[in-house]
Amino acid sequence: MHPTPTFREATRDDLPQIVGLLADDALGAARESPGEVLPEYYLRAFEAIADDPRNTVIVAELDGVVVGTLQLTYIPSLTHRGGERAQIEGVRVAADQRGHGIGQAMITWAVEQARVRGCRMIQLTTDRRRPEAIRFYQKLGFRPSHTGMKYHLNEP
Known part of the structure; x- marks a missing residue:
């Protein structure tokens, strides 16, 4: 039996660990810039998220160590009878913790947050080059x- 993570809203001090998690796979390594001193754009993005009441970044911890992260955004919509939807983004679990139920616990937590808020649906995207992630989300009840x-602007 693996320990259950605790969840909390991320702080600015968590950013190096969060960006490190985002960079910890082949796709993320090509687009992120991890390190103890982060480029200013990460700080600006984090502050914008923190200042937006419809947005939050959470971290999952085991014994005080950040082992996972995700961003949860609430989107008002005219579709579905004006129902709000929740969007999950940037889901990552530390490489040495994968397969121990942390990702499932994080998604279950996010789904419950959306349910309590009264959202009509919860959605996410995952890159087609991540077949394991696609299987993982389908196992949790998400359907394609x-x-x-996507239309990328100003790609580096």
């Missing part, structure tokens, strides 16, 4: 119902 499309 739409075709996601």
Whole structure:
């Protein structure tokens, strides 16, 4: 039996660990810039999220160590009879903690937050190059119902 993580809202001091988690796979390594001293754009983004009451970044901890993160955003909508939806982004679990139920606990936590808030649905996207992530989300009840499309601006 693996220990259950605790969840809390991330603080600015958590950013090096969060960005490290985001960079800890082949796709993230190509687009993130981890380190103890982070580029200013991460700080600006974190402050914008922290100042937005519809946005939160959470961290999962085991014994005071950050082992996972996700961003949860609430989106008002005219569709679905004006129902609010929740969007999950940036889900990551520390490499040495994968397969121990932390990701499932994080998603279960996020779904419950959306349910309590009265959201009509919860949605997420995952890159097609992450087949393990796709299987993971499907195991938790998410279904591929739409075709996601992105238009990247100002790619480095």
